[in-house]
Amino acid sequence: MKILFKFLSSVFVLLLACCSEPKTVEADYRIIPLPHDIVSTPAADAFVLTDETTLVYPSGDEKLRAIAEFLADYIARTTGLQLQVSDNAGSYNTVTLMTGYDNDSPEAYRLTVGRHDITLDGASERGVFYAAQTLRKSLPVTAGTDRVLFPAVKIEDRPRFSYRAMHLDVARHMFPVEFVKKYIDLLALHNMNTFHWHLTDDQGWRVEIEQYPDLTRIGSVRKQTLVGHLDDEPRKYDGRPYGGYYTKAEIRDIVDYATRRYITIIPEIDLPGHMLSVLAAYPQLGCTGGPYEVATEWGVFEDILCAGKEETFEFVENMLGEVLELFPSEYIHIGGDEAPKTRWEACPLCQRRIREQGLTGDRRHSAESRLQSYFITRVERFLNSRGRKLIGWDEILDGGVAPGATIMSWRGVEGGVIAAKQGHDAIMVPYEYLYFDYYQSSDRAGEPLAMPGCTTVEKVYSYDPLPADLDSLTRRYVIGTQANIWCEYIRTPEHVEYMALPRMDALAEVQWSEPGRKDYTSFLNRLDHMRTIYDLYDYHYAPHVFKK
């Protein structure tokens, strides 16, 4: 009995010792996207973060306070440690947020870890926000942590490109407000600063416009949707109406949510093609007068806005006027892609406009291509008069590009190169590398239905937006890059996430890190950590590149 008692009491003591040993994990700065410069400093200076550590912001600086609160939330979620946020806590056992770091890029930051404190010093608040992202990504995901050991370090970091975006098509399928926010969180996690929101297309109009209530009453609903792939014969439909739109209040809420995360939302209203949803609601805006219906399948449709009627331009300006009130972004995307000219060729009003404007075709451009250029240039003048700038797909180069337009090059990189050589800003989105609606493995068995095409993680990673043959002057006009998620075959938030991840990680490194720092094997190792963050925040992802 005595022996048993002794044995039990020593087990008890042992258990107590184990439990009182604080659970310590170590931060790892080799994150995605890889920071520009990571210099270790003497190991003895490691910082130990505990629930006694305070997150400090300069008194009265509401922006840095907000970032400190984000950071407190990230740390709590990742480690379980609850930290206080304060504007007055000295400089011992603190994580201090500040601005003043001297760098050409407002998004640059310096993150310094010493024995007594960590400082996040940004060239502006935006830099501090990315420093906070770096700090959170360096944390191991472990519930019940007592201490996080941060090895002493000086990280100096800045983005390679100033325009770093993801796109989402909500016209073909629509997603709840809560999901759009979750998607925005994903952009922030990847140091992206722009969300290109494709809000309208042939298959649905998704934004409330007060002057044109039928855009949402009629244009947001299609009577049914294609089932299976467009190439399947015979085509099958589900026979069920599909629709929805975002109210102005919802959009304002989303814009505000994004702004607080240093993300600009660029709305896209795709015109003069991809407009069947508008024509279904206002048939007088088409060349034939209709009747039209909201598209129930995918592809390119011949019915587009009539360029001969003044009423069309009145509509475009009134409608865009309301869009501008919702979105404070400097850039407005007006599409311009895939607009067949067959209706314009046969339309007396379009032909009259061509004559009146003296638009003539030549070997390179038809008179109707010139008319598209006239159309886009008028829209650009309107946007400029309201202090905004126009972005369009590379088709807006055909027939002569509007004077101040920024080109989004999707049919390859040639459009972007031509635009840049003419002194236009260019954003590179070549479909072979950056269309995330394509399959992500060559073996399609077991994959959800996708656009035919294959964009693997490795292919995305290999992409360089600055082709070697670009001269240094032209390079300056390539402002950045993004990937597109078109949602013909993507119906659920989970599926969007699956298509985005982990390709978005590869893109993040293309956008942020210098090409000389890129290494696919190292990237894959670092990706394993991102996966733990995806699990933590309940994001779905494609499994192909992960070890089982």
Ligand code: TNX
């Ligand atoms: C082309 S990219 C389109 C979209 C489709 C996409 C499918 C572009 C400007 N137009 O309308 O959804 O291909 O991959």
